[in-house]
Amino acid sequence: MAPIKECSTIAEKSHGETDDVTTSGIGYSNLTLQPEDSIFRLFGEFMADSSPDAINLSIGAYRGNDGKPWVLPVVKKAKEILLRDPQANHEYLPLEGLTSFNEAAAKLILGENSPAILEKRYAAVQTVSGTGANRIAAEFFAKFRPSATVYITNPTWGNHKKIFMAAGLPIIEYEYWNPKTRSINHAQVLATLKTALPGSIFLLHACAHNPTGLDPTHRQWQEIADIMESRNLNPFFDCAYQGFASGDLDTDAWAVRYFVVRGFNVICAQSFSKNFGLYAERTGCLVGIFGDEEVARMAKSQFAYLLRCSISHAPGFGANIVDIVFKNEALVREWKENLKEMSTRISQMREKVVQLLVELKTPGDWSHITSQIGMFSYTGLTMPQVAAIKMKFHVYMTDEGRASMAGLNEKNVENFAKAVDWVVRNA
Amino acid sequence: MSTSATNRTLAISQHLSGNATAVSVFEAVENLPLDPIFALSAAYVADADSNKINLGIGAYRDNDGKPWVLPVVRQVEQSLLNDKSLNHEYLAIDGLRTFTDASAKMILGSESIAVKEKRFLGVQQISGTGAVRLGSDFLFKINKNATVYISDPTWGNHLQIFGDSGFTVKTYKYWNAATRGLAFDEFLESLKNAPLGSIFVLHACAHNPTGVDPTHEQWKQIAAVIKERKHFPFFDCAYQGFASGSLAQDAWAVRYFVESGFEIFVAQSYSKNFGLYSERCGCLTVVTSTEQQAINVRSQLCRLNRSSISNPPAYGARIVNAVLNDPTLFTEWEENLRTMAHRIIKMRSECVRHLTDLKTPGSWDHITSQIGMFSYTGLTKAQVKVIKEKFHVYMTDNGRISMAGLNEGNVKRFAEAVDYVVRNA
Numbered sequence A: 001m002a003p004i005k006e007c008s009t010i011a012e013k014s015h016g017e018t019d020d021v022t023t024s025g026i027g028y029s030n031l032t033l034q035p036e037d038s039i040f041r042l043f044g045e046f047m048a049d050s051s052p053d054a055i056n057l058s059i060g061a062y063r064g065n066d067g068k069p070w071v072l073p074v075v076k077k078a079k080e081i082l083l084r085d086p087q088a089n090h091e092y093l094p095l096e097g098l099t100s101f102n103e104a105a106a107k108l109i110l111g112e113n114s115p116a117i118l119e120k121r122y123a124a125v126q127t128v129s130g131t132g133a134n135r136i137a138a139e140f141f142a143k144f145r146p147s148a149t150v151y152i153t154n155p156t157w158g159n160h161k162k163i164f165m166a167a168g169l170p171i172i173e174y175e176y177w178n179p180k181t182r183s184i185n186h187a188q189v190l191a192t193l194k195t196a197l198p199g200s201i202f203l204l205h206a207c208a209h210n211p212t213g214l215d216p217t218h219r220q221w222q223e224i225a226d227i228m229e230s231r232n233l234n235p236f237f238d239c240a241y242q243g244f245a246s247g248d249l250d251t252d253a254w255a256v257r258y259f260v261v262r263g264f265n266v267i268c269a270q271s272f273s274k275n276f277g278l279y280a281e282r283t284g285c286l287v288g289i290f291g292d293e294e295v296a297r298m299a300k301s302q303f304a305y306l307l308r309c310s311i312s313h314a315p316g317f318g319a320n321i322v323d324i325v326f327k328n329e330a331l332v333r334e335w336k337e338n339l340k341e342m343s344t345r346i347s348q349m350r351e352k353v354v355q356l357l358v359e360l361k362t363p364g365d366w367s368h369i370t371s372q373i374g375m376f377s378y379t380g381l382t383m384p385q386v387a388a389i390k391m392k393f394h395v396y397m398t399d400e401g402r403a404s405m406a407g408l409n410e411k412n413v414e415n416f417a418k419a420v421d422w423v424v425r426n427a
Numbered sequence B: 001m002s003t004s005a006t007n008r009t010l011a012i013s014q015h016l017s018g019n020a021t022a023v024s025v026f027e028a029v030e031n032l033p034l035d036p037i038f039a040l041s042a043a044y045v046a047d048a049d050s051n052k053i054n055l056g057i058g059a060y061r062d063n064d065g066k067p068w069v070l071p072v073v074r075q076v077e078q079s080l081l082n083d084k085s086l087n088h089e090y091l092a093i094d095g096l097r098t099f100t101d102a103s104a105k106m107i108l109g110s111e112s113i114a115v116k117e118k119r120f121l122g123v124q125q126i127s128g129t130g131a132v133r134l135g136s137d138f139l140f141k142i143n144k145n146a147t148v149y150i151s152d153p154t155w156g157n158h159l160q161i162f163g164d165s166g167f168t169v170k171t172y173k174y175w176n177a178a179t180r181g182l183a184f185d186e187f188l189e190s191l192k193n194a195p196l197g198s199i200f201v202l203h204a205c206a207h208n209p210t211g212v213d214p215t216h217e218q219w220k221q222i223a224a225v226i227k228e229r230k231h232f233p234f235f236d237c238a239y240q241g242f243a244s245g246s247l248a249q250d251a252w253a254v255r256y257f258v259e260s261g262f263e264i265f266v267a268q269s270y271s272k273n274f275g276l277y278s279e280r281c282g283c284l285t286v287v288t289s290t291e292q293q294a295i296n297v298r299s300q301l302c303r304l305n306r307s308s309i310s311n312p313p314a315y316g317a318r319i320v321n322a323v324l325n326d327p328t329l330f331t332e333w334e335e336n337l338r339t340m341a342h343r344i345i346k347m348r349s350e351c352v353r354h355l356t357d358l359k360t361p362g363s364w365d366h367i368t369s370q371i372g373m374f375s376y377t378g379l380t381k382a383q384v385k386v387i388k389e390k391f392h393v394y395m396t397d398n399g400r401i402s403m404a405g406l407n408e409g410n411v412k413r414f415a416e417a418v419d420y421v422v423r424n425a
Helices: A038-048 A073-084 A099-110 A129-144 A158-166 A186-195 A218-230 A249-261 A293-308 A316-326 A329-360 A383-393 A413-426 B003-016 B036-046 B071-082 B097-108 B127-142 B156-165 B184-193 B216-228 B252-259 B291-308 B314-324 B327-357 B381-391 B411-424
Strands: A122-128 A150-154 A171-175 A201-205 A234-239 A267-271 A283-289 A376-378 A402-404 B120-126 B147-152 B168-173 B199-203 B232-237 B264-269 B281-287 B374-376 B400-402
Touching: A073 A316, A073 A329, A073 B071, A099 A122, A099 A249, A099 A267, A099 A283, A099 A316, A122 A129, A122 A293, A129 A158, A129 A234, A129 A267, A129 A283, A129 A293, A129 B291, A150 A158, A158 A171, A158 B291, A171 A186, A186 A218, A218 A249, A234 A249, A283 A293, A283 A316, A293 B156, A316 A329, A316 B314, A329 A413, A383 A413, B071 B314, B071 B327, B097 B120, B097 B252, B097 B264, B097 B281, B097 B314, B120 B127, B120 B291, B127 B156, B127 B232, B127 B264, B127 B281, B127 B291, B147 B156, B156 B168, B168 B184, B184 B216, B216 B252, B232 B252, B252 B264, B281 B291, B281 B314, B314 B327, B327 B411, B381 B411
Parallel strands: A150 A171, A150 A201, A201 A234, A234 A267, B147 B168, B147 B199, B199 B232, B232 B264
Antiparallel strands: A122 A283, A267 A283, A376 A402, B120 B281, B264 B281, B374 B400
């Protein structure tokens, strides 16, 4: 089946590095061409690939079994409700964004009976999806903890480093992925925690770690929390997959909630890109937990200031959609079904891949593909293998071997497994 | 450093060094006062008086005092909903290309030399705020020692945006309180005295908050000094079409600069002219000297976008995109624009008519010579306070009113309130 190609979302191909051109104007003469963001470049390559068997496993966006983007049925319903509403308009929101959305988003991640909610010691503001939430948090840290180091896993989402560097924060990367065992290097995680200076900030993935798909067990989270508590380390959670990872909202929120109950002043960035399929509408929330209601209020005013001088306020449409769903029990139930459909399809693809690789007797242990969770699998393929699988089999994944499982479906999973088998043996 | 600031810093360092007696790192977090515009709005909402008039926020209102979703916008929203081929997949980092191309051409003119020579680009951002911020961050990267000059007065957020990027921000004289017009000579003086290569933030049309725009002749003189002093013109364009009702007329200054050979930035907002305030639709349009520079600049702006928003929101951009690229919808939009612009112009003349009838002391012609959403009435802070407390008329402390808040039902009452405070407060 020919892959569906959406032309409206391609970033232009880079024209390559260029010589400086002198000008008497603003000073563009020293300006060089910024290389294109690698994910978007890879996507561009896929779009340019004319092979009918091309498989796109690069961008982290959900695809149905037909290989097409999937607008959630509950989102379609919410859009109709929104458009039919005679009171609806496009008036400015407050700086914090849509208030009812923020409250619902906070309850979603924290649980409505969270001590932070009951004691009103949280601040929630609407952001430009997860990226925007990360950036506002980074700017907030830069302002109030200017000498704190931010610890990020190696590997992590490609944009984390860029965001925190843009805010001017020092970064230390620590090993998270053990390539030999294809599992979390938990000993290294704990060792890093033990050497971090008090006051350091640890960027943690709430669930479905991007790109490895490997999450700590509850027990491992406890060990992490123990050290963080004794050494005064601060947790910053990035939560892009609540509900999308396991299919269950509470399961995916366990780590964040645990840290809150343990008494940490958690800061959490939430994205609704994947779990609502609202990618382009940039729907997100930044939730901060503080010692008391008063500090939370002050922190919120600081968040609002950072929003004011960057975006004024976040876009209304996506937040309105989510808000409509959250206000309606039947729609919430439908949303949960849509979530289960997405996460189940992905788990089935994981199982199928492993089953096929076992049948092919592909060298190596592939069980990590089923023990990993969420959108991505860190396949363990090497860079040469990734290059070969692209050249020979038109399978697109990032250089580090990260494959978006959502790109697999019943029609292409066999070809994928055969391609993996070939490159493992030959490249 | 003050004692309290010293204490806070000590608290933070104690915390960071592990001498944690549970001193909160947020000890240093001060409560920021509510943004004044939003605070004014909150006060208005809380006011129970049935005759209250909101002249605070700069959002268009119809003659019933209600928000107005443009008919062309409603129509397009319905089409988008019905379009089965659409989804919510990520846009490119620089946004929807057909939108940004059309947006850039709308301000520059499709016959612009910059367009013909392909030395322009548009990058989608979070409305005007985001476009200004993106431009500011970029300029800071390539020239952090430049001084940014913003008009005195200007939109309240300019100082915050450029300041937060890291720039030293100064002002250039703009408003002449005595004439209630442009302080033109002082404006030119500021241009001449600013260090070579400064960044000047110019309002493309409908200056916010004064409503006073330079004449064409004045713009020519301004441009001449900018050229001489090698300053960089950064236009903020939030009202194209909304100001006069004519897209071309409102773009005159920007186009003049481009035809004169300048490299410029224009931060474009679709909040007012499309009534899409909350959908945050904007574009940073750039004119460079060469085609390659445009390519280079685009790539650098993409890098900045990636670490702030990743990619911009689709909904508002799709609406504007549909209209700008369809002749029938475009014509309908121009009618909607004229509806808004003309209603405001009418309110200006009604206001002056009533003040004249009342023989209110002072000259009030500035209200009709000013253009766009706002008028700098010239009311003093004391008068603003009384007009709020006695007449429940809400405007910002600087005497700025949003003309869109006036309508046939309240304009006479407004004039009477002004008359009272001018005579008594």
